[in-house]
Amino acid sequence: MLAFFIRRFMQAIIVMFVISVVGFAIQDNLGDPLREMVGQVVTEAEREVLRDEMGLNDPFFVQYTRFIGNALQGDLGTSYFFKKPTLDVIFAKLPATLELVLGATLIVVLVSVPVGVYAAIRPQSWFSKCAMAFSTVGISIPVFLTGIGLIYVFSVELGWMPSYGRGETEQVWGSWRTGLTTADGLLHLILPSITLSSLMLPLFIRLIRAEMSEVLQSEYVKFALAKGLNPMRIYFLHALKNTMLPVITVGGVQIGTMLAYTILTETVFQWPGMGFLFLEAVNRVDTPLIVSYVIVVGAIFVITNTLVDLIYGLVNPTVKLAGKSA
Amino acid sequence: MIKTTTSFIAASVLALSAGLTQANTLKMSYDADPVSLDPHEQLSGGTLQQSHLNFDPLLRWTQELGFEARLAKKWERIDPNTMRFHLREGVKFHSGNTLSSDDVVFTFKRLKESPDFKGIFEPFKEIKKVDELTFDLVTHKPFPLVLNNATYIFPMDSKFYTGKDKNGKAKDTLIKHGDSFASRNVSGTGPYTVSYREQGVRMELVRNPNYWDKQSKGNVDKIVLTPIKENPTRVAALLSGDVDFIAPVPPTDHERISENKKVELVTMSGTRIITLMMNQERVPAFKDVRVRQAIVHAINQEGIVKKIMKNFATPAAQMSPAGYLGHNESLKPRYNLKKAKQLMKEAGYEKGFKITMMAPNNRYVNDAKIAQAAASMLAKIGIEVDLKTLPKAQYWPEYDKRAADIMMVGWHADTEDSNNFYEFMTMCPNTETGAGQYNAGNYCNKKVDEMVALANTETDTKKRAKIMQDIEQILYDEAAFVPLHWQNLAWAARKEVKIAEIVNGMDFPYLGDLVITKK
Numbered sequence: 001m002l003a004f005f006i007r008r009f010m011q012a013i014i015v016m017f018v019i020s021v022v023g024f025a026i027q028d029n030l031g032d033p034l035r036e037m038v039g040q041v042v043t044e045a046e047r048e049v050l051r052d053e054m055g056l057n058d059p060f061f062v063q064y065t066r067f068i069g070n071a072l073q074g075d076l077g078t079s080y081f082f083k084k085p086t087l088d089v090i091f092a093k094l095p096a097t098l099e100l101v102l103g104a105t106l107i108v109v110l111v112s113v114p115v116g117v118y119a120a121i122r123p124q125s126w127f128s129k130c131a132m133a134f135s136t137v138g139i140s141i142p143v144f145l146t147g148i149g150l151i152y153v154f155s156v157e158l159g160w161m162p163s164y165g166r167g168e169t170e171q172v173w174g175s176w177r178t179g180l181t182t183a184d185g186l187l188h189l190i191l192p193s194i195t196l197s198s199l200m201l202p203l204f205i206r207l208i209r210a211e212m213s214e215v216l217q218s219e220y221v222k223f224a225l226a227k228g229l230n231p232m233r234i235y236f237l238h239a240l241k242n243t244m245l246p247v248i249t250v251g252g253v254q255i256g257t258m259l260a261y262t263i264l265t266e267t268v269f270q271w272p273g274m275g276f277l278f279l280e281a282v283n284r285v286d287t288p289l290i291v292s293y294v295i296v297v298g299a300i301f302v303i304t305n306t307l308v309d310l311i312y313g314l315v316n317p318t319v320k321l322a323g324k325s326a
Numbered sequence: 327m328i329k330t331t332t333s334f335i336a337a338s339v340l341a342l343s344a345g346l347t348q349a350n351t352l353k354m355s356y357d358a359d360p361v362s363l364d365p366h367e368q369l370s371g372g373t374l375q376q377s378h379l380n381f382d383p384l385l386r387w388t389q390e391l392g393f394e395a396r397l398a399k400k401w402e403r404i405d406p407n408t409m410r411f412h413l414r415e416g417v418k419f420h421s422g423n424t425l426s427s428d429d430v431v432f433t434f435k436r437l438k439e440s441p442d443f444k445g446i447f448e449p450f451k452e453i454k455k456v457d458e459l460t461f462d463l464v465t466h467k468p469f470p471l472v473l474n475n476a477t478y479i480f481p482m483d484s485k486f487y488t489g490k491d492k493n494g495k496a497k498d499t500l501i502k503h504g505d506s507f508a509s510r511n512v513s514g515t516g517p518y519t520v521s522y523r524e525q526g527v528r529m530e531l532v533r534n535p536n537y538w539d540k541q542s543k544g545n546v547d548k549i550v551l552t553p554i555k556e557n558p559t560r561v562a563a564l565l566s567g568d569v570d571f572i573a574p575v576p577p578t579d580h581e582r583i584s585e586n587k588k589v590e591l592v593t594m595s596g597t598r599i600i601t602l603m604m605n606q607e608r609v610p611a612f613k614d615v616r617v618r619q620a621i622v623h624a625i626n627q628e629g630i631v632k633k634i635m636k637n638f639a640t641p642a643a644q645m646s647p648a649g650y651l652g653h654n655e656s657l658k659p660r661y662n663l664k665k666a667k668q669l670m671k672e673a674g675y676e677k678g679f680k681i682t683m684m685a686p687n688n689r690y691v692n693d694a695k696i697a698q699a700a701a702s703m704l705a706k707i708g709i710e711v712d713l714k715t716l717p718k719a720q721y722w723p724e725y726d727k728r729a730a731d732i733m734m735v736g737w738h739a740d741t742e743d744s745n746n747f748y749e750f751m752t753m754c755p756n757t758e759t760g761a762g763q764y765n766a767g768n769y770c771n772k773k774v775d776e777m778v779a780l781a782n783t784e785t786d787t788k789k790r791a792k793i794m795q796d797i798e799q800i801l802y803d804e805a806a807f808v809p810l811h812w813q814n815l816a817w818a819a820r821k822e823v824k825i826a827e828i829v830n831g832m833d834f835p836y837l838g839d840l841v842i843t844k845k
Contacts, residue, residue: 031719032726037361037502039369039442041740041750043760044726046441050502081361082525083505148558155566163562164554270554272527280526280555283688285719 005306012302019298020071023291024064031285033080067291076295077288081281086292090274095176096166097262097273103193104258108200116208117235117243120216132209135202143261147195147268154191162188164270192269199261200254207250211243245316252308256301349547350842352823354571355560359529359553363520364508365480366500369442369740374834379531379549380420381480381514382539384411384430385473389594389830391649391742393473396539397425397481397515406468406785407451411476413459417538419483421513427461432484432498434463440500445760446475446740449782470785474741483513517542517838518549528552537838544839561818564589570823570842573833575816577638577691583818592826593816595640597647598738599747600690602683602700602808603766609681609731612767616673618805623666624707625700627659631811634695639811644798645737645747647812649831651787652744652794657802659809666707678708684730685713686721691813697734700808725766733766736813742832744794748778752806769806 033056034047051057055066067077075085082089119128155163167188169177179185215221216239224234263275270276274293281289360376361368377383384398398411417425434453437443449469454462463472487498491507499506512520515538518531531549552569554560557576563569565586575583575591583591604621606612627641643659646652670676685697694715701711711732716724725733739746754770755762761775777797784790801807815833819825822843828836 029720031717031721032723035722036719037368041369041445041763042441043445043763044757045760050441078504080502083362083509148562151559151562151566155568156562159566163566163568164559165552165568268556268559270552270556270559272524276555277526283717283719 004309008302008306012299015302016295016298019294020067020291021064023294024060024067027287027291030282030287030290033285033287036284036286037080076292079281079289080286081284081289082286086289087296089289090277090292090296093272093274093277095178096271097259097266097275099178099180099189100192100196100262100265100271100273101255101258103189104196104200105255107193107197108204111197112201112204112208113240116205117212117240119205119209120212121235123213131205135205138198139202141198143195143199143264144268146198147192147265150191150195151268161191166272192265192271195268196258196261196265200258203250203254204247207247208243211246212239215239215242241315245312248308248312248315252305255304259297259300350545351548351550352546352571352837352840352842353550353552353569355552355554355563355569356573357553357555357557357560359526359551362509363512363523364500364506365482365514366436366440366443367502367509369440369446371833374832377480377514378516378834379518379837380512380516380520381482382516384476384479384481386477386836387742387830387832391831393477398476401473401476403472404462407465409463409472409476410456411461411463413461414538415459417515418536419486419513419515420519420534421483421486423483423485423513425481425515426458427455428458429481429484430461430479431455432487433479433482436482436498436500437479441502443478446478450475467783468785469783470781470787470790471741471743471745474743478740480514486511486513517544526553539838542839543841544837546837546840546842549837564818564820567820571817571819571825573815573817573835574691575818577636577816580636580638580816588821589818590821590826591816591818592829593638593814594829594831595647596738596813596815597650597742597831598690598736598813599642599645599647600639600693600696600734600736600810600813601645601751602810603733603735603751604808605728605731605733605767607768608728609679611673611675611679612731614673615804616669617675620666620669620673620675620707621704621709622805622808623660623662623669624709625703625808625810626661627810628661630696630699634692634699635811635813638691638814638816640814642809642811644802644809645751646744646794646798650739650742650744651791652747652798654795654798654802657798663706670707675708678710680710680712681731683711683713683732683734684721684724685715685734686718687715689718689721690734690736693734696810700732700810725764728766728768732808735764735766737764744798745778745781748774748794748797748801752801753778767807769804771800771804771806774800 034050038047038050055063070077077086078084079086079089115131119131122128151163154161165188166179166185168182168184169179170181172178179189221234221239224238225231262273263279265271266273266276267279278290278293281293358372360372361370363376363380365373365377365381367373382396384396385393386396388394397414397417399414401409401411404410413425413427413430419425431453437447449465449467451464451466454464456462463476465472487508489497491497495507497507500508517534517537519534520529521532522528522530529551531551533547554563557579560572561575561579561583564572580591583589604612604618611617631637631639631641640647641659643657644654646654670678683697683701685693687694697713697715701713704711714730724730725735737747737751749761750764752765752769753762753775754772755765755768774797777793781790781793784793815831817825817829824841824843825835828840
């Protein structure tokens, strides 16, 4: 177990090192940060002075060494726009994004499991057919369009839902503000969560259906049915457990995709999370913030994948985490 | 527009009756929020919008581009180089300090040091305090735009900004890329104070109870400003009643908003000119005035405005919009394909040639589409265009490098004066003086440069107008650039929110004077 963690940790370090090099290497192509910081009448000479002051004219190697030196002390730089350490800025936005991902994950789990199982047990029923048809449509509509469509139907036309933002938030601890504890905050979470889940839902319904259909063909299920066990117990306890193995693997990978799609969802709903922050940073050429974001997201990927592997081990004890040595 | 006594009485009555009703909150949404609370950190629309909330200028523009006295109650020219200003008595800052000439002197010095604002204040030699409420602005030479530039002087509370903050830095430190006291704390004379600010997410302002302008009809007690970046979401927020006031309003949604009975759309012709610059250094053919003429004859400005801008722009044939001194009535768009082909033939380019073109794709309204349309229009006279559109963040460095043969650029004159267009867009490029900084066409005409210099010192309005209108004529005749259109402005609000009276062509709504009527 310890060996597993150490190896994972080393992997994470390498991943983040590579990310930081890439992030640094491309920053010259992201645009000129000075352009976004000064008005259009400021002369080139004046901008050059500011660039010098900020160390932007130093050679790549000098800039990168300086960055790594600071990074090792936990300082990933200061955002040009927010004028605060980038990590503070990102962590202040993290709760919003996590809550959104949580909301979407809940929807995915609560909907895809029963629907997928049902579609596997009763493939010919009209509900199953509808669910499959819906999932085909769902997977082919861009997130952006889903979001705007939902806003127009539920906010503008029906007036049931708020159209943007996070609503009322409450301080939980430290700088963590949550919208989960207020009715207004929860209401604001509904549309963005549905939008974000719309991408994953079809995938998981189909995955669970396919896996479940396969498991239902296996000998032990047939035997259990013949033995006269309660079908519900067979489906949801014995069969589902075996169905979940590939689902967890895919799920772990998809959390990354989900994080990526928060960029679009958060932009549509003006959701003050990390994804929106990143897009804005790109628009403003806030390079320290861009590099930090990429590193933080890299870290999140590594952590979630590690967790998935751990869960995998719990669900399927035949999987050995530390490979041969264990 | 200085208010008269009758309107004062009316206003007091209104103010009294407003006092009996409930507190009015305005929820508004722009596409972005101001970068900083420091009014001198960045010269941008956002900063000026912010400045008009927390501060007051010495004088401000009216909707008709006239001047309205604010913190300066009157002014007079005492000699060709000096303008004397008299401040209003008893004006209090948010901190409780009283406004005096010292604050103006403090602010003026800071403006002169700001990388963004020093350009505007370049013609000014110094500021002289005469007494507690009187000061003189002295220019190097006779300068016709003293008042225009005085609209940028928003007196800051010098006592409040003097001293050291808790990090030991001077409170008036002006930095763009780091934390500073002035970027987080504010004390002005303005109608609103900041009560909460989470940058990029939400800002709350409350009415200044001691606001000096008792004549203002404004009855908004609290403003909640939320930036919403996406156009459809911003429009949806207004239509669903989540916000009361939005800007900008994308042209595609004008119809939907006009049809809605609960909201009102206010549009105004804007002053930002969108142009294409033909680079004469990169393309020898562009040195030939006939080729440049052919291009301006091939571009159908009216077509672009109608089809792409949905009539939400004014076709242009010059830099200066109507209302500017330099606006030359006689210049009209000259789309004429036959003549364009004829000119190409005369210049010996009947078979055309190949060029490159670059345009931003998220800076101006429909910028990429306009560039595509222009490219296909040029194809008709045999000019094959290799077009590349880029996000603004990547576009500007390319623009500075003059990376394509034709480049798109829009310009708004910070001084609301025609000469500003010529100085930045058509004067012979000179890196030392900064002239022609955005002249990506490298158009250069010594005579025009001389006329611009002349207009900069001519204080007789009529003579000055004549000079600048003549410049427009020369630029038109020589086809120095391709004028496309002036982008219009649009705001939308709930019917009860009377924005029509407080918006203006510069897009800094005077929210201090905003009235919300009862439902």
